Amino acid sequence: MVPVSKWPKGPYIWEEDRTAYVSVPFTWNLPDVADMIRQGRLGVSRWVVGGPAVQLLPGYLEGLAEIRVNSPGILQRVNPQATKSTTGCPRACSFCGVSRIEPGGFQELQDWPDLPLYTDNNILASSRAHFDQVIDRAKKHPWTDFNQGMDARLLTQYHACRLAECNILIRLAWDRVEEEPVIRRAWNRLRNAGISKRHIRFYVLIGYHDTPADALYRLRTIRDDLKAIPNPMRFVPLDSLTPHYAAPPWTHRELMRFMRYWYAPRIWSVPFEDFRGRNG
Numbered sequence: 001m002v003p004v005s006k007w008p009k010g011p012y013i014w015e016e017d018r019t020a021y022v023s024v025p026f027t028w029n030l031p032d033v034a035d036m037i038r039q040g041r042l043g044v045s046r047w048v049v050g051g052p053a054v055q056l057l058p059g060y061l062e063g064l065a066e067i068r069v070n071s072p073g074i075l076q077r078v079n080p081q082a083t084k085s086t087t088g089c090p091r092a093c094s095f096c097g098v099s100r101i102e103p104g105g106f107q108e109l110q111d112w113p114d115l116p117l118y119t120d121n122n123i124l125a126s127s128r129a130h131f132d133q134v135i136d137r138a139k140k141h142p143w144t145d146f147n148q149g150m151d152a153r154l155l156t157q158y159h160a161c162r163l164a165e166c167n168i169l170i171r172l173a174w175d176r177v178e179e180e181p182v183i184r185r186a187w188n189r190l191r192n193a194g195i196s197k198r199h200i201r202f203y204v205l206i207g208y209h210d211t212p213a214d215a216l217y218r219l220r221t222i223r224d225d226l227k228a229i230p231n232p233m234r235f236v237p238l239d240s241l242t243p244h245y246a247a248p249p250w251t252h253r254e255l256m257r258f259m260r261y262w263y264a265p266r267i268w269s270v271p272f273e274d275f276r277g278r279n280g
Helices: 027-038 054-056 074-076 130-136 157-163 177-192 210-224 252-262
Strands: 010-016 019-023 047-050 144-150 168-173 201-207 229-234
Touching: 010 074, 019 144, 027 054, 027 144, 047 054, 054 229, 130 157, 157 177, 168 177, 177 201, 201 210, 210 229, 229 252
Parallel strands: 019 047, 144 168, 168 201, 201 229
Antiparallel strands: 010 019
C-alpha cells in the first residue's frame, strides 16, 4: 500500500531570527492565532502569517501580523513530501475556495519540486503533454499520492492507463448523488487499467445541499458495492470561524455521527442505524 502522508491538523508554526511564521490552514484556526499573537505567547518580536485561511479572510489578522501569501517553499515546509505541478482550477464549485486561494485561473507550472505527494487541485484539467510529464516524473518514486480529489468527469482511459504506471494512491471526489454514473465510469476505467481497489479512495462531500440519506447512500455504495474506502468531508462555509457548522436538514450531532462512524472501519460491523457515537 502507498504510504499516506500526514498533514498538520492546525496552524503550522516555526521561528527564525525572533520572527514567528504561521501557516493557517482553516479559517476556524484564525481566532486562536489572533489570541496567540495578542498574548505574545512565543516571545518573538515579529509575526508573519499566511496560508489558505489568511487568503480567504485576509483582513482578520490585519494589524496583528505581516500578511504574506504564496511564498516559495512553504508547501514543502508544511509537508516535505508535497508538491504541485498546476495552480488554480477551471471549475467554479460553490463550496470550494480554490479560486480565492489560487486566483488567476488554471495554470500549468513549467517546473516543480520532484516529490511524491501531488496537491494539484485539478490535475486532470492539464494538457496531455503536462499530464505525461507529471506521470513520467511520478513513476520514478517508490510511491505517488494524488492527494486532492480527482475530477471524475475528466478522467479518460488514457489517464487511467498512465496512472497505472505508478505505485499510486488516487482519490476521486463524489460531491453529489447525481454524479453516480460519472463516478462509476471513472472507477471502471481505473480498475480496467489495473489499479487495485486498495489504491482508490473517495472524498465524499456531506452537509452541503444534500440529506443524511443521500450521504449515506454514497458512502455505502462506495464501501459495499465498490469495496473501496470512503472519506466523508464535512462542509464548512469558506468564511466560518467555527468548524461546528450545520444547515438543515443536517444537525451538528448527525454530522459528527457520520464522521465518527465512517472514519472508524473497526466498528463497521455495527449497522450505521444502530451507531450513536461517543455519547450513545
